[in-house]
Amino acid sequence: MLQINNLHASINGKEILKGINLNVRDGEIHAVMGLNGAGKSTLSNVIVGHPAYEVTQGSITFNGKDILPLKPEERAHEGIFLSFQQPTEIPGVSMVNFMRAALNAKRKYQGQEPMPAGAFLKLMREKRQLVELDSKLTSRSVNEGFSGGEKKRNEIFQMAMLEPTLCILDETDSGLDVDALRVVAEGFNKLRKPETSAIVITHYQRLLDYIKPDIVHVLIDGRIVKTAGPELAIEIENRGFDWIKEEVGL
């Protein structure tokens, strides 16, 4: 599904990613772990096409298509979804208008007519109930005045509405208490179809108790230095990252 080869990327002339290789197949869940500043969020931002980052070398293909020339919105239409670490508040833009614009943009990209208003509201209601998002929240402005937990739940709600095939969860666990974490993770699991893939970016094992990865990568200083099965996450939880650094000679 997603193939990243020798990816180098920089921001303001500073190189952050220094040759990433990553291959995510249909239905796989990959965890990317690493210390602060290792380049985890940069990786997710580069995949979704954040304009502040410049790809200097390498390639990203999604379902066989080179996505580097695509705009962020086009990558979204192709089926890539980023659950933001810090979802942005957009005062004055209602959740309904926001979701309608997003959904209809995708339908247009796929050559479909806009969804009729009645059907759209029904869909909103169904998906909202699925992630247990309060109806009060969907009648407000996007993320405005939402608590940390509500913002993350709202990300999963949007995922439910847009039905992406690749979900990137960027530190979805940060700022969440254990109960909120469980609800968000369970929401994600409920929504996930067998062919849906995910990249889960996290510092901790905790989220991985709920969203079980097939493969765990360790990102240090812009490179993936170690790749193993789910047991690696547990080992990192117990021993930290230093032993990996030593092992690879950093």
Next chain:
Amino acid sequence: MNAEKQYIDFYKEVKDTIAERSSQEMNTCREAALHTFATQGFPLPKVERYRYAKVEADFSPDYGIALTPINGPLPPHCFRIAEATPYARTLYNKVADTSDSIVALNTMLSVDTLVVHVPKGTRVEHPIQINNTLKGEQDTMVCRRILIIMEELAQADVIITDRATSQSRFLTNQVVEVVMHDGSHLSLYETEETHLLCTRYSSVFVRQGRNSTFHHTNLTLFNGHTRNRLDVQLQGEGSEVTANGCVIADKMQRVDNNTLIDHQVPNCRSNELYKYVLDDNAVGAFAGKILVREGAQKTVSKETNANLCATRSARMYTQPMLEIYADDVKCSHGSTVGQMDDAALFYMRQRGIDEKEARLLLKAAFITEVIESIPLESLRDRLHVLVDKRLRGELSKCEGCKLCQ
């Protein structure tokens, strides 16, 4: 003095015709107005309240001057001045700032006055709509005069809409006088949807009695050059004013809002919110003064001007002012000028909303606060649609006009 001369010469030439078509109380004010205009001329930018306007340039072109009385059927409670009550007629030119030369020019050349007179205790059910449609093949200047009288406990909504349906140049010089008696409520809405060749000078003067409530919303949706002045005198205790406005401007459009809220007595409230969205090379200006006079204790006042410049070449001049001569008041004022929120833009694009649409949603969101503050629900809904159309470039301007594309 060339720009002034053409107006003075014109007036001298046609003053008999004007007098014939007009009414006694308007005619008696003309010579004094001529004197004010001739001695002062057009205000230069060094005059504080005209700092951001280019008056002489705006009035220099050779316009034909319309001398037509009000026509068409009038809404309920509306009269031509000749048919208004004797009391209403005595109030003509009593609230306006007669020392102002733009007002003087209007007083000199106006042929008719639309009087809106709501009697004591009357609640006007439907909004009173005043439509000003500029049309004609010739470049034309229009002097418009409106006098609104709200008697004790009267209530009304008045909507004034400026439109232009032909591609000529138009210059409007409007003076609105509002007299609000004790306990009256008036919501006055002004919307401008003209085109790039239209220039509008509007001066609104309001005098409020005890426990009266005045709600003013001024929306500049499409224009060429616009200068709006609003002066409110709070003369009765317990009176309250809300002065809101929003501006959408792009291309070479220019919009200047200049307000004065004058707290003359204790226990009054004022609330002011102006928001601008500027794109391309548009220039916006806001200068708002809150004056709290000696003895006007327990005044509560808030003034906010927030602006969004979507390009580097858009310019905003903002000047919130507080002048306080009382010592037991609660007043705040502030202004901001910001750019598009990049984080919000990216967030929307990641969800599949293209950049153009995302920018549009953010612009509409920025001014939504002003629209939402409108008490009249039907108008609020209509304005949300109009704002959306405006931002999409779909606002119907003059028919078949290519000017504003």
